[in-house]
Amino acid sequence: MFRLPLSARAALPNASSSLRAGSRRAYASAPPPAAGAKWAMPLSLAGLAGLGAWYSLGGFGDVKPIATEGKSALNKDEWREFTLKEVKPYNHDSSFFIFELPKGEDSGLSVASAVVFKSDAVKDDKDKPVIRPYTPTSAPDTPGHIDFLIKKYKDGKMTEFVHGMQPGDKLSIKGPIPKFPYKANEFEEIALIAGGSGITPMWQIMQQISADKSDKTKVTLIYSNKSQADILLREEFDALSKKDERFKIVYGLDKKDKGLPADTFEGYVTPEVLSKYLPAPAKADKIKIFVCGPPPQVAAISGGKGAKGSQGELKGLLADAGYQPDQVYKF
Ligand SMILES: Cc1cc2nc3c(=O)[nH]c(=O)nc-3n(C[C@H](O)[C@H](O)[C@H](O)COP(=O)(O)OP(=O)(O)OC[C@H]3O[C@@H](n4cnc5c(N)ncnc54)[C@H](O)[C@@H]3O)c2cc1C
Incomplete structure (x- = not known):
């Protein structure tokens, strides 16, 4: 490994x-x-078929x-x-x-x-x-x-x-x-867009970067949940963003709450949220956007995954914002 x-x-x-x-x-x-x-994105959007797609094994590329x-x-x-x-x-x-x-x-x-x-x-x-x-x-x-x-x-x-x-x-x-073979300094900047328990693959990458001071990659995590109490690994993220300037943490909640970082936004991830926090698509192969969450969220942001665990077509907000398929990875 x-x-x-x-x-x-x-x-x-x-x-x-x-x-x-x-x-x-x-x-x-x-x-x-x-x-x-709970997920910030309503599961009803994609229904159980979508859930099945996220949960199914199929293959992992x-x-x-x-x-x-x-x-x-x-x-x-x-x-x-x-x-x-x-x-x-x-x-x-x-x-x-x-x-x-x-x-x-x-x-x-x-x-x-x-x-x-x-x-x-x-x-x-x-x-x-x-x-x-x-x-x-x-x-x-x-x-x-x-x-x-x-x-x-x-x-x-x-x-x-x-x-x-x-x-x-x-x-x-x-x-x-x-899944994705992360390499230190392969990208100047990465963005991790997650919802609910879709955070765990992102946390794996963040730990790897945090542990390697020679890795200069800048990381922005955009993490959606229903409420403040639902944020998983919150203590880890807050500690990381305080001590390590490579990391920026942005929470998205259904309703804003007290005691959250200034960058917390209300509601779903929108084109405005993406343009505010993500590296620009023009940065080409210097950036990568990772997406992991329930099917409605993944579908809205990047289009769902394809058959047998393949990446599927890039659609949704990221496609609309001009990102290219090779700039995006769906877990
Ligand atoms: C790469 C990857 C990594 C993951 N890592 C994590 C992780 O670290 N932690 C984590 O918690 N999860 C993780 N997941 C999600 C995990 O794999 C499971 O999908 C999740 O735990 C749900 O599994 P389950 O068997 O309990 O639910 P399922 O049985 O698959 O059901 C999920 C929900 O859908 C409902 N449902 C399903 N089928 C029907 C039906 N026919 N009719 C009515 N309702 C239905 C169930 O009631 C339930 O609420 C990951 C997923 C992937 C793809």
């Missing part, structure tokens, strides 16, 4: 990060509980994983069972799930990549085990555990099951499922 020299890694100043002997660093295990979480230097506990071709070590509630519908890794081993994931969960206890309509992708919130070189922040959906097959798990229970995990 893509790894930084350990000496180049730096700390995030939050209580959930812990410095390990040998300079390995664990990020974002579990911030203090907040409350609430043609990105190949980068070989790991360390010992990875995961295997991309083999389901392996991992034991749930701890559950840390985050808010009313999202919790951290911390799975144990064998001693001295890490997830070995490349950035950005996901894993897939499977449980024989959860079957789909064709009586096949349900499989869903998740992006760890712990850094790829975190030894001994792998953490996920998972939002529970009412009647959601996998999330109802995972939220019912107890420490000691086991789950099959496979990965990495490679």
Whole structure:
């Protein structure tokens, strides 16, 4: 996998990060509980067909994983069972799930990549085990555990099951499922447009950049949620934007609230929001816009993903604003 020299890694100043002997660093295990979480974009816009498109595996493009230097506990071709070590509630519908890794081993994931969960206890309509992708919130070189922040959906097959798990229970995990192969300084500037639990792949990229002081990439996160209480990883983002000028955080909420940064906007992402915060399309290959969220949001901003996990046509606000397909990546 893509790894930084350990000496180049730096700390995030939050209580959930812990410095390990040998300079390995664990990020974002579990911030203090907040409350609430819903998409800023109405799910009704795209309906369940859209949900299915976001959730379906289909395929993840043609990105190949980068070989790991360390010992990875995961295997991309083999389901392996991992034991749930701890559950840390985050808010009313999202919790951290911390799975144990064998001693001295890490997830070995490349950035950005996901894993897939499977449980024989959860079957789909064709009586096949349900499989869903998740992006760890712990850094790829975190030894001994792998953490996920998972939002529970009412009647959601996998999330109802995972939220019912107890420490000691086991789950099959496979990965990495490679997504976008992030490289330091490939772009001058990137923008991350996320909604709700679509934040986790963005957080993976942000951690990678934060840990590499030689990476000069400027990052703007535009993160939509229904209310302030629904913002996932808020503590991490606020800390990051305070200490590291490479990062700018912009929250979007259904209704503005007290105690939020000045850049918080009300309502959905609009052409005005994009033109205010995004690097201009004229910057060509010096920029990249990443999009991850529920189908209505992705459809409105960039057009939905295509068949079998392909990127699909670039449409929506980004196309209207003049961005080109190769300037945009949909998770
Ligand atoms: C690359 C990637 C990374 C991801 N990472 C994360 C992550 O880190 N954290 C996270 O929380 N999520 C993540 N997700 C989303 C995750 O994969 C699941 O899609 C999500 O957890 C919901 O799964 P589920 O099986 O519980 O819900 P599903 O069973 O798929 O259902 C979702 C919702 O739709 C409703 N629904 C579905 N079908 C029907 C139907 N026929 N009739 C009526 N209602 C229906 C359900 O009631 C439920 O509310 C990621 C997705 C992708 C693509």
